Amino acid sequence: MKIETFALERWMTTWETRVEFDIAESGIYPMTVRELLDLLPEDAREGTLNRLLDMRLGYSEAPGSLELRSLLAETYRDTTPENILVTTGAIEANFLAFNVLLDPGDHVVAVYPAYQQLYSVPRAIGCDVSLWRLRPEDNFRYDLDELERLVTPRTRLIVINTPHNPTGAMLSAEELQRIYALAESLGATVLCDEAYRWLDLPGGTPLAPPMRDLGDSAVSVGTFSKPFGLPGLRTGWLAGPTDFIAKCWWMRDYLTLSPGKLNDALAVLALRNRAAIVERTHRIVAANLATAERWFADNSAVAAWTPPRAGLLALLHYQLDIPSQQLADRLAGEYSVMLAPGSAFGYEHYLRIGIGQDPAVFAEGLARTAACFADLQAAGTTWRS
Ligand SMILES: Cc1ncc(COP(=O)(O)O)c(C=O)c1O
CATH class of the missing domain: 3.40.640.10 (Type I PLP-dependent aspartate aminotransferase-like (Major domain))
Incomplete structure (x- = not known):
């Protein structure tokens, strides 16, 4: 069987063991035994x-x-x-x-x-x-x-x-x-x-x-x-x-x-023990959704999203003129933040965000993302309307 390269998996494995603030993950913060x-x-x-x-x-x-x-x-x-x-x-x-x-x-x-x-x-x-x-x-x-x-x-x-x-x-x-x-x-x-x-x-x-x-x-x-x-x-x-x-x-x-x-x-x-695990999940997701809502309100000039209706994922749309893979690599390499490039899903000027991460990591990941956006604007990256 000949098969296309799994674009997202290739990108994730490049960074997932190297970044501190992985807010691209598609799952809920893993449990210990x-x-x-x-x-x-x-x-x-x-x-x-x-x-x-x-x-x-x-x-x-x-x-x-x-x-x-x-x-x-x-x-x-x-x-x-x-x-x-x-x-x-x-x-x-x-x-x-x-x-x-x-x-x-x-x-x-x-x-x-x-x-x-x-x-x-x-x-x-x-x-x-x-x-x-x-x-x-x-x-x-x-x-x-x-x-x-x-x-x-x-x-x-x-x-x-x-x-x-x-x-x-x-x-x-x-x-x-x-x-x-x-x-x-x-x-x-x-x-x-x-x-x-x-x-x-x-x-x-x-x-x-x-x-x-x-x-x-x-x-x-x-x-x-x-x-x-x-x-x-x-x-x-x-x-x-x-x-x-x-x-x-x-x-x-x-x-x-x-x-x-x-x-x-x-x-x-x-x-x-599904009921107890669902309760844990709801606690994590509620905290991260509140953080995300505040963050999108504070950064509305540069970023927007359609909040998830269910599940753990959404696409963040950014207004800067930089391809998503380049932006995701910069976030990972310079800010230790992982947000998956929209290009892996065929959508440019989007980053995939996961709301299942440990709430402290999620909040810091978003704070660093805002810093990256501000640095890009200060360095002259132009706006997209
Ligand atoms: C829609 C979808 N299907 C399947 C999988 C694979 O999940 P698993 O870890 O159970 O193999 C994923 C993982 O991200 C997924 O998002």
């Missing part, structure tokens, strides 16, 4: 820790432990453990789904801008990919009429992502139903990347139920990376029809074979 154990009642901690320490690290159940798949299945309608495959992150889930569902020459509609995998892997398979664009002049709204114009009788797959990376847009339950009905009428499938599931904003609109709940023409992808702050577990999953899940499993025999056993056990612990 101790924090995870501390979610348990005090009298249960030692026993759980001992069970983890005594775990024999053989291969685990290949599709994911029955306990983890059962707990995940309970989060969907009409879903059993046979409808779930535990994967190495959402990234493996997406990769397996594309390779099982698609053949060269198939027509695919994929949301854009997007996590690049969502359109680059279908292209690498040899599919004809039409991009369903979220436009800045539309406040990054999903235009369902446009989606209806993009599909053809050859469309095999509609790829969506809600809440959305990188704009923070969100599809409503009615919109998801309309997309599902459209796919069903074509005999196509909807792949819904729900990496940002459970990440409604404090006081914001509740998230729509997952796409899997609508029936067997839909596949939902989930992960412990974003909502649980556990990207180091490298644990995600697919939820879909049993025959599709079996085919993904058989393909995965050639890739990663099975999930890590310790990771599977820690994922169970996290899922059993």
Whole structure:
């Protein structure tokens, strides 16, 4: 398979171990193993820790432990453990789904801008990919009429992502139903990347139920990376029809074979304590949203954003005449701040910002960004209107 370079990942790996104030990250500030154990009642901690320490690290159940798949299945309608495959992150889930569902020459509609995998892997398979664009002049709204114009009788797959990376847009339950009905009428499938599931904003609109709940023409992808702050577990999953899940499993025999056993056990612990983790997430996000609102008000001459409707991401639009990659490199190299270049998503004069970082780091990252903007103006960088 020949595949386009993953622009964002290449840029992130250049800087992520070198900067102090990473406010580009797409997840919530990661948890420690101790924090995870501390979610348990005090009298249960030692026993759980001992069970983890005594775990024999053989291969685990290949599709994911029955306990983890059962707990995940309970989060969907009409879903059993046979409808779930535990994967190495959402990234493996997406990769397996594309390779099982698609053949060269198939027509695919994929949301854009997007996590690049969502359109680059279908292209690498040899599919004809039409991009369903979220436009800045539309406040990054999903235009369902446009989606209806993009599909053809050859469309095999509609790829969506809600809440959305990188704009923070969100599809409503009615919109998801309309997309599902459209796919069903074509005999196509909807792949819904729900990496940002459970990440409604404090006081914001509740998230729509997952796409899997609508029936067997839909596949939902989930992960412990974003909502649980556990990207180091490298644990995600697919939820879909049993025959599709079996085919993904058989393909995965050639890739990663099975999930890590310790990771599977820690994922169970996290899922059993989801309510407490969501509370932690809401605390972090509420603090960062308040900081961001103040910052955008103070810096309105040079920067603006459409705040996220859900999830953890948004695009910051800046009014300076400097390409986003050059600006992002300067912020990282000279100010130790990471904001991802919009060019990695095909949008110039934007930077992607994440609202899941530790609040003190988030505030300092934004303060330094303002200093960088001021220094650029003082040095004669011209304005864009
Ligand atoms: C939309 C989307 N899908 C999938 C992934 C991959 O996540 P994971 O860490 O679960 O592999 C990401 C990571 O940023 C993402 O933003």
